[in-house]
Amino acid sequence: xxxxxxxxxxxxxxxxxxxxxxxxEALYDTRAYDGNEGVETFVEHGDTSVLLIEKWQTAxxxxxxxxxxxxTGLGELIGPFVSGPPIVRYFDSDIA
Numbered sequence: 001x002x003x004x005x006x007x008x009x010x011x012x013x014x015x016x017x018x019x020x021x022x023x024x025e026a027l028y029d030t031r032a033y034d035g036n037e038g039v040e041t042f043v044e045h046g047d048t049s050v051l052l053i054e055k056w057q058t059a060x061x062x063x064x065x066x067x068x069x070x071x072t073g074l075g076e077l078i079g080p081f082v083s084g085p086p087i088v089r090y091f092d093s094d095i096a
Contacts, residue, residue: 001058001092002037002055002056002057003055003056003057003058003059003062003090003091003092004053004054004055004056004090004091004092005052005053005054005055005056005059005062005088005089005090005091006051006052006053006054006087006088006089006091007051007052007054007086007087007088008049008050008051008052008086008087009023009049009050009051009052009078009081009082009086010048010049010082010083010084010087011047011048011049011050011081011082011083012080012081012082012083015080015081015082016043016047016050018081019050019078019081019082020041020043020050022077022078022081023041023050024041026074026077027039027041027052030054030065033061033065033068034061034064034065035056035057035058035060035061035062035064035065036054036055036056036057036061036065037055037056037057038054038055039052039053039054039055040052040053040054059090062090066088
């Protein structure tokens with residue numbers, strides 16, 4: 001069963017364009033990571049946050065990916081752009 005994961009990045013004022021540019025490059029690795037089935041990017045009206053909607057084979061695939069991002073320094077890379085920690089949520093997509 002696939003899992004939908006949302007990751008919301010609350011942004012500092014005026015940082016949207018730089019963040020989206022940096023994020024676009026990082027998403028190449030996300031899409032190539034084992035278990036990833038797709039990623040879409042959305043910008044909140046008012047440019048206050050970016051939302052990723054990701055589809056993964058399992059929550060464990062995403063958790064491994066998330067740990068890899070932590071280990072490779074993504075937190076330090078996004079630090080200057082965000083106003084708080086990313087908000088990660090997991091949703092089952094095949095409940096019927």
